[in-house]
Amino acid sequence: MNDHASPFNHRPLAPSHLQISPPVVVDEDKQSNDKGSKPFDICTPKLNRCVVLKASLFVKNREKRKEMTQTKERTVLRPGMVLLKGYISIRDQIKIVKVIRELGLGDGGFYQPSYDEGAELQLKMMCLGKNWDPQTSRYLDQRPCDGSSPPEIPSEFVDLVNSAVHESNSITKPSNSKPIPSISPDICIVNFYAKNGKLGLHQDKDESEESIRKGLPVVSFSIGDSAEFLYGDESNVAKAKKVVLESGDVLIFGGKSRKVFHGVASIDPNSAPSLLVEETDLRRPGRLNLTFRQY
Ligand SMILES: O=C(O)CCC(=O)C(=O)O
Ligand SMILES: [Fe+2]
Structure with a gap:
């Protein structure tokens, strides 16, 4: 377990004899809601749940052991930029996926964004609180493509953001750098x-x-497959530094790194924790x- 208190109220995980479906082959990149159609589902629909997985308890115990023995490294990547490895517990990751999935299927849910010139971003997106519009690079209360209003940010998410910023300041040396402000x-x-996706x-x-x-920092939660994350002082991939962001990692960039260039080069398929995949699809x-x- 992580040593910070979880803001989520957890019920026990599903029974160990989870039924899981055989892999369903879907081209995720094509599964979008092209404007006006239904929102993109980040979870695989339970089509053909016929394989009973008896090993599920084993998987759960293995994930728990991994979580308990994992070193919770906290690294200052550069002034104002802190990586908290494995900060979000597996149970909180599961909760976040479930909450986001539900919100993502509703009004203002996941859609295929595109830039002004029409090129599509290599990802699906939804916004909470305010809508960021990739066409104008502005925040608005409504999404221009369909007039939807973004759902509110769940309060448990806010609590986790605050505790992560607090944690990041417990490792940065005040003599070397100013504390990262809370938000x-x-x-x-x-x-x-x-x-x-990239x-x-x-x-x-x-x-x-x-x-x-x-x-004021940007606080980033990574969940699911790992990503190769790039960051640096200029918009030049060759000069950018690389760090792998894994499921449960929190990255914070504020202060002197607030305007750091950053991006996602690639994702590492099927590197997500198996318990997360089992519990959330x-x-x-x-x-x-x-x-x-x-x-
Ligand atoms: O996916 C990530 O790790 C970065 C996302 C990001 O930079 C953004 O949404 O502005
Ligand atoms: Fe960004």
Whole structure:
């Protein structure tokens, strides 16, 4: 278990004799709601649940053991940028996927975003709190493509963001760098990356001038398959540093790193924890990323 208190109320996990379906072959990149049709489902529909997996208890115990023995490394990647490895417990990851799946199927749920010139982003997206529009790079209360309003950010997510920022400050040495300011997140951009998912190097700079000036951090939760994450001082992949973001990792960039260039080069298919996949039916390959910001 993680040593911080979980903001989620947990009920016991599903019984050990979970029924799981054989792999369903779907081209996730094509499974989108092209404007107007139904939202994208980040979980594989339970089509043909006929294989009874008796080994599920074994898998659960193995994941628990892994979680308990995993070193919870906390690394300052650069001033203002902190990586908390394995910060989100497997139970909280499961909860987050379930909550996001439900929100993602409703009004303002997952859709296929595209840029102004018409090129599609290599991911599915939904926003909570305020909608970020890739066509105009602005935040609005409604999504221009369908007029939907983004769902609210669940309070448990906010609690987890706050505890992560607090944790990141417990390792940064105040003599070397200023503490990362805490935030009241009012925006969460949720990305789902399927097999060819990626995101080019960019800066997060569409929040208010004040938010960026104060170095209010972006707090990122990674869940599901691992990703190769790039970051650096310029929009140049060759010069960017790389770090693998795994399920449960929290990355925080604020202060001097608030405008760091960053992006996702690729995802590592089927690297998600098996318990997470079993309990949620999260699509494979699949990576969920939530970035919290304060406007
Ligand atoms: O998926 C990630 O790790 C990064 C997402 C991101 O940079 C963004 O949504 O602005
Ligand atoms: Fe970003």
